[in-house]
Amino acid sequence: MQSTTFGQLPAVTIAAPDGAQATIALYGAHLVSWQTPDKRERLFMSDASPRDGSAAIRGGVPVIFPQFSTRGTGQRHGVARLSHWRLGDHGNDATTAWAEFLLTHEDVPAELAQGWPHAFSLALRFTLKPDALEMRYHVRNTDTEPFDFACALHTYFQVEEFTRTVLAGLPDGSPLHFGPPLDNIYPAPAELALHPGSGALRLQQEGFTEFVVWNPGAEAAAKLTDLRDDEWQRFVCIEPARVDKQPLAAGAAWTGVHTITVQP
Numbered sequence: 001m002q003s004t005t006f007g008q009l010p011a012v013t014i015a016a017p018d019g020a021q022a023t024i025a026l027y028g029a030h031l032v033s034w035q036t037p038d039k040r041e042r043l044f045m046s047d048a049s050p051r052d053g054s055a056a057i058r059g060g061v062p063v064i065f066p067q068f069s070t071r072g073t074g075q076r077h078g079v080a081r082l083s084h085w086r087l088g089d090h091g092n093d094a095t096t097a098w099a100e101f102l103l104t105h106e107d108v109p110a111e112l113a114q115g116w117p118h119a120f121s122l123a124l125r126f127t128l129k130p131d132a133l134e135m136r137y138h139v140r141n142t143d144t145e146p147f148d149f150a151c152a153l154h155t156y157f158q159v160e161e162f163t164r165t166v167l168a169g170l171p172d173g174s175p176l177h178f179g180p181p182l183d184n185i186y187p188a189p190a191e192l193a194l195h196p197g198s199g200a201l202r203l204q205q206e207g208f209t210e211f212v213v214w215n216p217g218a219e220a221a222a223k224l225t226d227l228r229d230d231e232w233q234r235f236v237c238i239e240p241a242r243v244d245k246q247p248l249a250a251g252a253a254w255t256g257v258h259t260i261t262v263q264p
């Protein structure tokens with residue numbers, strides 16, 4: 001584990017024995033880069049993204065909690081991506097490297113917490129395994145009452161050739177091609193296959209209820225100040241999610257896992 005920076009933000013880089021690397025900013029426990037052993041970057045990061053903690057990072061893997069998008073009265077996409085997390089357990093062994101990040105309600109700036117005043121703890125563990133990245137996301141209700149929450153790992157995949165990118169394995173059976181703007185929600189299969197122009201990735205999830213697939217297209221992208229005008233063709237978002245708020249009993253925990261595996 002190495003301490004580093006992402007713009008002005010403190011970050012951590014983990015490196016696996018096979019040469020894979022991941023960098024996570026403590027702001028948002030935001031995975032900002034994942035390089036496979038061939039040194040290929042697999043995630044998209046906007047050149048125009050804020051990197052100073054003034055607003056959410058555009059690219060990588062924004063961590064969504066406790067609200068998805070505007071589905072609630074709280075902060076858009078929740079407070080987790082706007083809060084400074086703490087580094088927890090981290091290490092290496094013969095084949096893997098990992099780092100875990102922690103957040104509780106006490107870490108959330110008061111003005112953000114207003115819309116959803118509950119006690120919780122989050123732990124997000126990134127593990128580099130041979131040919132794979134695992135993100136293990138734990139949510140615990142540390143309050144004395146039940147609460148409802150939504151969450152997602154809003155993953156921005158870098159694509160080599162946008163118009164040749166295909167997502168296979170969605171419930172309706174037909175491969176999804178990219179081009180027109182997309183903001184779709186699908187019941188989550190256990191596994192999807194992403195062909196981003198060259199090379200293929202297997203996306204596996206446990207515990208989530210939906211996959212959200214998003215690309216803004218040219219017109220909506222032009223309105224996003226943290227995205228350069230041509231960048232919309234360089235990514236697709238495929239997000240294991242729990243879109244609608246669901247209850248979690250006092251003292252109970254939920255776990256979701258997203259594993260991305262490089263296909264031979």
Ligand code: TA6
Nearest residue numbers: 056069076077154183212214239
């Ligand atoms: O996950 C899809 C989505 O909710 C879209 O509707 C789109 O707006 C995107 O997330 C990005 O949201 P953001 O708040 O990061 O601009």
